[in-house]
Amino acid sequence: MLGWIRTLHERGVLGMNERNTEYIMRLNPRRLYPLVDDKLRTKELAIAAGIAVPQLYGVIRTEHDIGSLAELVSNTQDFAIKPAHGSGGDGIMVVAGRSPRTPDIYRLVDGTLVTDSAIGFHLSNILAGQFSLGGHRDVALLEYCIKVDPIFAEHCFQGVPDIRVIVVRGYPIMAMIRLPTRRSRGKANLHQGAVGAGMDIATGVTTWGVIGNDKVVEHPDTGAPIAGLAIPRWDYLLTLAARGYELTGLGYIGVDIVLDRQFGPLILELNARPGLNIQICNRAGLRHRAERAMALPEEPDIAARVARSRELFAAAAMPAAA
Amino acid sequence: MSRFKLMVLALVLAAIGLGLFAYKVRVLGYPLRPDAEARIWTVETRVAFEAASGPVKASLFIPNLTPGFAILDENFVSRDFGFTTQYVSGGRQVQWAVRQAEGLRALYYRVVVYRDPVRQETDTTPPFPPVPKLAEPFNTAMEMLVERVRGLSADPASFTAELLKRLARPNGDQDIELLLGDAPDAVDRARTAMTVLAAASIPARLVRGIRMAERERDAEILPWLEVHDGERWLYFDPVTGREGLPEDFLIWWRGEDPLVQVDGANAVEAGFSIHSSVADPIIVARRRAEVHEDGLAEFSLFALPIQSQAVYGVLLAVPIGALLVVLLRNVIGLQTFGTFMPVLIAMAFRETQLLWGVLLFSLLVFIGLSIRFYMEKLRLLLVPRLAAVLTIVVLLMVLVSLLSHRLGFEIGLSVGLFPMVIMTMTIERMSIVWEERGPGDAIKQGLGSLTVAAGCYLIMGLALVEHLVFVFPELLLVTLAATLLLGRYTGYRLTELVRFRELREGN
Numbered sequence: 067m068l069g070w071i072r073t074l075h076e077r078g079v080l081g082m083n084e085r086n087t088e089y090i091m092r093l094n095p096r097r098l099y100p101l102v103d104d105k106l107r108t109k110e111l112a113i114a115a116g117i118a119v120p121q122l123y124g125v126i127r128t129e130h131d132i133g134s135l136a137e138l139v140s141n142t143q144d145f146a147i148k149p150a151h152g153s154g155g156d157g158i159m160v161v162a163g164r165s166p167r168t169p170d171i172y173r174l175v176d177g178t179l180v181t182d183s184a185i186g187f188h189l190s191n192i193l194a195g196q197f198s199l200g201g202h203r204d205v206a207l208l209e210y211c212i213k214v215d216p217i218f219a220e221h222c223f224q225g226v227p228d229i230r231v232i233v234v235r236g237y238p239i240m241a242m243i244r245l246p247t248r249r250s251r252g253k254a255n256l257h258q259g260a261v262g263a264g265m266d267i268a269t270g271v272t273t274w275g276v277i278g279n280d281k282v283v284e285h286p287d288t289g290a291p292i293a294g295l296a297i298p299r300w301d302y303l304l305t306l307a308a309r310g311y312e313l314t315g316l317g318y319i320g321v322d323i324v325l326d327r328q329f330g331p332l333i334l335e336l337n338a339r340p341g342l343n344i345q346i347c348n349r350a351g352l353r354h355r356a357e358r359a360m361a362l363p364e365e366p367d368i369a370a371r372v373a374r375s376r377e378l379f380a381a382a383a384m385p386a387a388a
Numbered sequence: 389m390s391r392f393k394l395m396v397l398a399l400v401l402a403a404i405g406l407g408l409f410a411y412k413v414r415v416l417g418y419p420l421r422p423d424a425e426a427r428i429w430t431v432e433t434r435v436a437f438e439a440a441s442g443p444v445k446a447s448l449f450i451p452n453l454t455p456g457f458a459i460l461d462e463n464f465v466s467r468d469f470g471f472t473t474q475y476v477s478g479g480r481q482v483q484w485a486v487r488q489a490e491g492l493r494a495l496y497y498r499v500v501v502y503r504d505p506v507r508q509e510t511d512t513t514p515p516f517p518p519v520p521k522l523a524e525p526f527n528t529a530m531e532m533l534v535e536r537v538r539g540l541s542a543d544p545a546s547f548t549a550e551l552l553k554r555l556a557r558p559n560g561d562q563d564i565e566l567l568l569g570d571a572p573d574a575v576d577r578a579r580t581a582m583t584v585l586a587a588a589s590i591p592a593r594l595v596r597g598i599r600m601a602e603r604e605r606d607a608e609i610l611p612w613l614e615v616h617d618g619e620r621w622l623y624f625d626p627v628t629g630r631e632g633l634p635e636d637f638l639i640w641w642r643g644e645d646p647l648v649q650v651d652g653a654n655a656v657e658a659g660f661s662i663h664s665s666v667a668d669p670i671i672v673a674r675r676r677a678e679v680h681e682d683g684l685a686e687f688s689l690f691a692l693p694i695q696s697q698a699v700y701g702v703l704l705a706v707p708i709g710a711l712l713v714v715l716l717r718n719v720i721g722l723q724t725f726g727t728f729m730p731v732l733i734a735m736a737f738r739e740t741q742l743l744w745g746v747l748l749f750s751l752l753v754f755i756g757l758s759i760r761f762y763m764e765k766l767r768l769l770l771v772p773r774l775a776a777v778l779t780i781v782v783l784l785m786v787l788v789s790l791l792s793h794r795l796g797f798e799i800g801l802s803v804g805l806f807p808m809v810i811m812t813m814t815i816e817r818m819s820i821v822w823e824e825r826g827p828g829d830a831i832k833q834g835l836g837s838l839t840v841a842a843g844c845y846l847i848m849g850l851a852l853v854e855h856l857v858f859v860f861p862e863l864l865l866v867t868l869a870a871t872l873l874l875g876r877y878t879g880y881r882l883t884e885l886v887r888f889r890e891l892r893e894g895n
Contacts (some may be wrong), residue, residue, distance in 0.1 A: 070885045073892040081880040083718055088878055155823045187767040194770030196820065257825060279890050346890055 079344060086292045089356060093235065093317025093337050096180060102336040105207060106150045111313055117306065118332045120146075120324075121210040134171050136169070144211040147189065148229045149197040151204045153337075155255045157197030159188055159223075160211060174251050175224055212332070215325040217298065219344030220290035221245050229265070229303065232340055232352065234359035236311035236368070237375045238304045241265040242347040243272060243297070248287045249324075261285060263292050264348030268380030269345045270300025276347055303331045304372045310336050312368070320344075351354075355379055370379030394876055398869040405521035405865030412673070412860060417504065419634060420668035423854035425501055426669035428460060429600045431607075431638070432661050433497045437653035439489040444469075444652040449641030450497055452480035457600075457638050458504035460667075460675050464497035478632055478643035489653075501600075501638060501673050507871075514616055517586040521729035534588050542591045544617040545631065551584055551611075552577075552629030575611045582613070591616040596647070597639040598660050607660035609647065612637065670859070689858060697858075702735065704857040707867050709734055709844035714874050716840050721881030724837040725814050725821075732807045733837070734844035739802040748803045749811075752784055754835065756815040757822075764819070778812040 074081075080089075102108055112119045123145055124138035125131075132212045143164060149157040160175040170182045189206050191197070198204040212226045221227065224296035225246030232240045242262050246252045249259030256262045261274035262284060275282045284291055297303060307321040310333070320340025323331050345352055358378060365371045412418040419426070435448055448699070450473070451459065464471050470485040484495050522530055537554065541547040555577050558564040567580050578594050585592040593614040598607040612633065613624040623633035633639075641647065648658045670690055689700055709731040716722045724730055737745035759780050763773055785803050792800020822830035847853060856863055886891075 067885065070892055071880055074880060074885065074888055077891055079884075079888050081878070081884050082721070082880040083881065087876055106493050113423075116478065190769055195768055245698070257829070265856075276890070279887070349891060377618065 078354035079345055080356070081354040082342065084353070085265070085342060090339060091319040102316065102319065102338045104150050105148060105335055106205065108336055112333055115313055117309060117313065118329060118333065120212060120332050123208040123210070125190055126208065128194070129190060133141040134187045135185065135189070136338050137181070137209055146209045146211050148207045148209060149192040149204050150207055151198035151202065155253055157192055159185070194315060212324050213327040215327050220288050221285055221295060223248045223252065223287040223359050225254060226324050228254045228334055229297065230340065230344060231304065231321045231323065232344060233307050233310055233319050233321055234356050235317045236308050236365065236371050237362060237381050238307050238372065239355040239375065240344055240348055240350070240352060240358050241267055242344045245285060247285070251383035261292060262343060262347035266381040268353040268376045269287050270297040270303070271295065274349065274382060279346060297325070299331060301372060304375065305368055306331055306333060308368050391876060394872060397880045398872045401865045402869040403861045405869070408862040409860050411700060416663055416673050418673040422851045424669050425666040426672040427664055428500055428672065429664045430498060430500050430661055431598070434494055434659050435648050436492065436494040437493060437650050439653045439674070440653040441490050442652050443486065444486050444489040446484045446495060446648065446650040447481050448497060448648045448658070449478060450480050450482050451499060451638065453641055454501070454639050455633060456503060456635065457501045460500040460502050460672060462499040464498070465498065469495060478645045479641045514591040517591055520586050526567060527731055529566045530584055530587050533563050533567065533584055535615045538588065544615055545622055546623055547588060547590060547629060548585065548615045550627055550826050551581055552624055552626065555581060557626065557627055574627050578611045578613050581626060582636050585615065593642050594644060595639050595642045597637050598662070599634065600636040600638055600664065601662055601665050604662040607662050609640070639774065642808045649766050655798070689861060701854060701858050704864065705848040705854055706731060707864050708853055708857065708870070709848045711867050711871055712844050712847050713840055714871055716843060718874060718877060719881060721883030722836040722840055723833045724840050725881045726810070729810050729814060730837050730840035731844050732810050732847055733841040736806045737841065737845040738849060739805045742842060744799045746790065746842065749806065749838065751788065752781065752806065753812055753815055754819065755784055756781055756811065757819055760815055760842050774812060774816060777815055778808060781808050781811050782817070786814045
């Protein structure tokens with residue numbers, strides 16, 4: 067077992083304890099957490115800074131507001147409901163459309179039909195804090211529903227793939243893409259069975275994929291090869307991620323970005339305690355990279371930071387674990 | 389830097405905790421084990437005499453310097469006699485006096501002693517004795533004997549041992565037979581030895597004491613020999629010459645003076661009776677702390693009312709459970725519902741016992757969860773839903789108690805001690821995890837909670853642990869130090885070795 071520990075350590079695999087004490091506690095001042103824990107504040111910050119985010123249709127703050135749902139989304143067929151303080155994708159409900167003849171029936175993204183009272187119940191659970199950290203009262207956001215970019219047509223089953231970039235002191239150090247599957251019921255959640263694929267920071271091309279801990283070569287539902295998928299506008303996407311540092315002041319964040327058919331890369335949310343599974347998807351440890359990023363100088367020029375990252379953390383430059 | 393500060397802080401806390409602990413164990417003799425018993429001996433001295441009409445003054449030696457023993461309590465029973473205690477050359481004396489006494493009178497002195505291995509002789513170094521001048525032929529015999537014994541010994545200890553051996557078995561040695569005289573008893577041997585030792589310039593004292601026994605009606609006063617080797621007093625059996633003081637030998641007084649002296653009376657008799665008993669070692673230790681004039685005794689939890697003591701007996705074990713939770717979560721990597729929920733469940737297990745506790749807990753959670761899933765269909769608001777689950781948990785507790793009582797399982801009654809709010813939150817969180825992450829995660833976390841609770845129960849319920857934290861609450865400082873250090877543990881969790889297995893395989 068000591069051998070296992072040594073191997074993991076040599077390969078720079080970051081454990082939960084080390085992530086918490088050495089990076090999160092050191093780089094993320096607690097007073098800044100609300101900026102990212104509250105998606106509404108993140109969104110307001112991003113809009114003020116001119117960063118692209120999904121459009122906000124409205125906010126449901128009280129039980130009374132639930133009645134005005136139909137009014138808030140009257141201009142759109144589809145929308146997403148999110149708890150402002152949700153984590154790990156919990157509590158998100160995506161409405162794909164409404165029947166013109168029976169306006170109180172909504173069609174969800176997985177094809178199920180629900181009544182407006184079911185949606186009202188979900189909203190009231192969000193408000194009561196069922197999905198928020200610590201069970202505090204929460205608000206629900208009504209957002210633009212992301213339209214999947216056609217490049218992912220072969221790579222996801224329903225839902226929207228999202229790209230997670232770990233950014234240390236403004237330097238993007240590791241990235242992965244999460245591809246929804248039938249098993250994850252269209253959600254881009256690794257623990258629910260979505261495919262996680264490692265990405266080369268230098269090129270924006272996927273390297274390999276895993277479901278849970280198992281290596282996968284093809285998407286389980288579509289059969290498309292996981293490796294070799296190139297994300298367009300990669301440099302812009304990394305810049306978007308790197309700007310999360312200036313936006314929040316947090317030195318260790320996970321930035322979640324989606325590609326919209328119409329609006330291009332949009333920041334979905336920021337995470338002050340990003341998970342460690344990204345290491346499994348990339349078959350590489352985070353620690354070596356984080357240590358390198360820690361040693362880099364404070365660099366106000368975002369483009370310079372991204373360029374430095376692409377050179378330092380290229381798959382060819384980093385010793386891969388497997 | 390901050391890591392260094394943390395280390396220092398933890399070290400200081402641990403040092404204070406362990407220091408107090410060591411002091412209480414070594415010096416005050418607090419028991420390390422819960423089943424320890426302290427043996428105490430009660431020695432009663434009875435001085436009886438026939439008073440001639442008139443004033444009576446009686447003096448009796450009482451224990452003072454008693455290596456290996458310490459006095460727990462003493463009292464003087466002397467109806468209409470005034471008494472004072474004073475220090476004299478032979479030790480300590482009690483003096484009884486009365487203006488007018490008549491007839492048969494008895495005075496009592498009772499002392500309770502306990503064994504105190506720490507207690508040693510604290511005497512000053514005595515001066516060298518004057519060389520005795522004896523009449524011939526004794527003087528020559530003494531000098532010859534000193535000469536011979538000195539040739540066969542190296543220091544005061546070996547001199548004394550050799551001398552006593554020869555006194556015990558003269559083997560026709562004329563000088564010794566001359567010095568000992570006819571039919572010598574133990575005291576005579578000791579006195580002869582002291583004379584010869586004085587001739588060799590070795591300070592020696594005659595001590596008298598009694599041996600502590602289980603029960604003795606009339607204990608015998610035995611002489612012992614104390615010899616100073618320049619640094620400390622050594623003890624010798626004047627009859628066998630063996631060195632050392634028997635464990636059960638209580639030194640009563642020193643020197644040549646008689647045990648008891650009574651003026652104004654005759655037919656004086658003095659007798660010792662002993663009986664031994666066991667006492668709570670805590671009483672002995674607290675008494676010892678008082679004797680040592682130690683403030684610790686007043687800060688002890690034993691100063692609290694009994695009911696508060698019982699409460700703290702449970703509460704003090706909680707940090708131990710919390711430390712275990714830290715270990716299991718941060719070092720092993722088990723997942724639980726709620727951080728310290730397992731500790732609270734473990735406290736409930738104290739009443740139900742482990743097996744029944746686990747069964748009842750699982751039963752309650754299982755039924756509660758089924759009902760909670762049904763409630764999901766009713767679409768209740770969060771707080772009313774929690775209140776409803778809480779009500780159901782309470783109803784289930786009542787039901788389980790009634791059923792088990794009906795069936796004759798009295799243990800089922802203790803289900804009422806489960807923290808119902810905690811149970812409610814567990815059921816609620818478990819159902820949410822079940823919905824959001826799937827039954828696998830929910831059951832994993834449920835089993836994790838139960839494992840940690842069982843571990844906490846086993847650790848917190850150990851009689852030894854309970855005893856240690858109650859008698860030595862300062863050990864919690866050591867627990868705190870360990871918790872602080874674990875707070876900066878950056879190593880992998882055991883479960884991460886499995887979680888990241890793909891990353892350690894292959895090249």
